[in-house]
Amino acid sequence: MSANDIRRAIAERLKACRKEREMSLDKAALLTGVSKAMLGQIERGESAPTIATLWKIAGGLNLSFSSFFAGKAGSDFRQVPFPYDADMAIRVVFPFDAATHMEMFEVTLSNRYHQRSPAHRFGVVEHVVAVSGVLDLIHEGRVHRLKPGLAHRFHADVAHQYRAASDTVVFQAIICYT
Structure with a gap:
């Protein structure tokens, strides 16, 4: 998985989570402690979060850390x-x-x-x-x-x-x- 792949996977998972929950960026920012601007940049693939920021997002949205980049069970995890x-x-x-x-x-x-x-x-x-x-x-x-x-x-x-x-x-x- 390349840096671009990880950026894309995180962006897609964050967008999907917000869409499933009908959650605004403002609400996501409030729950995660990550600014609305940064969340937007991550969703658009303009920025990749640090590991610490990704943990804040995962915790605030009640997601597992691996849900942002792990493929389906049985995948080759590099x-x-x-x-x-x-x-x-x-x-x-x-x-x-x-x-x-x-x-x-x-x-x-x-x-x-x-x-x-x-x-x-x-x-x-x-x-x-x-x-x-x-x-x-x-x-x-x-x-x-x-x-x-x-x-x-x-x-x-x-x-x-x-x-x-x-x-x-x-x-x-x-x-x-x-």
Whole structure:
């Protein structure tokens, strides 16, 4: 999936969601905390959101993160490039499943990237497992250093951060929605 493909997929999903719910851009902006102008630019494919902005949109509209770019179940899920987050790549391992209320990603952070993630909607729990490199997972004022094989579970309805403590880090994240 190219950067243009991801931009188009996000634009189409955002438009479809608003149309299904008969929701104005003003209402979407109010729910997501993302400006009406930015939402319009995203819908028209003029701008690609950062990962943090996409999480705000997903949370505000009560959508899963993977719903913006994951194909149908059984698709070949490659890493998704985010134009404004060049040092962070996400691969959907399992897209959101309505029966389990879960989705799973493999995340790669390069060049000691530091991702700040806004709070997700209430009740969201993340399970993070380090695969390679060293990851600093920061939430509620504490740093949890994860080396390969180590895991941490936390309530993601508070702001949190992922920081590569080595040049490159790969970790898996299972997101559970309530």
